[in-house]
Amino acid sequence: EVQLVESGGGLVQPGGSLRLSCAASGFTFSSYAMHWVRQAPGKGLEYVSAISSNGGSTYYANSVKGRFTISRDNSKNTLYLQMGSLRAEDMAVYYCARDGLGIAAAGTYFDYWGQGTLVTVSS
């Protein structure tokens, strides 16, 4: 059974940093591109970032480019999102999701999602 479990969310002050983790199990993690998608309270889904299966390619939404860094450790079956210079508009539930195509290609989708971790940005 595919499982994705996020952790690392919490309360952070504006301008602060936070690192999210996503522990994967039930599939060959190193064979799949992975993604982060977020959802602000009461709002819709917003794409954040992607990373290829070997970590060699990364992609970011314009809203987080230069502030967030996606990475992965295939030996630990774990996906990360390092978030910096956090703003009020970054407050959201952050979901990790598996790439439905396996590769972070154009037109991809998300076949499994974690339960999410809440990031609150407030002073």
Add this chain to the structure above:
Amino acid sequence: SYELTQPPSVSVSPGQTARITCSGDALPKQYAYWYQQKPGQAPVLVIYKDSERPSGIPERFSGSSSGTTVTLTISGVQAEDEADYYCQSADSSGTPHHVVFGGGTKLTVL
């Protein structure tokens, strides 16, 4: 920037058919995907590649495409189908991170 447009809400009575549309200029060239999200839960993929149904998704969920509009159809709606539904696709740039979600449609089962 590219947008996918969904109606904010759709209401149906139990047993009826619900149709949720999603419109976007690139949809004739890009597949669409549909996710169901119940309150406090993560999204669940219910339709992929316009009309394919993942294993474990009830047959009452179906998808179709016509021009710049894709439609999620739920036949014989049940109370448990009450949720937010999001379409997802990509723009025509060919860039992997150009993923776009529709604004979501709240399905209410009367």
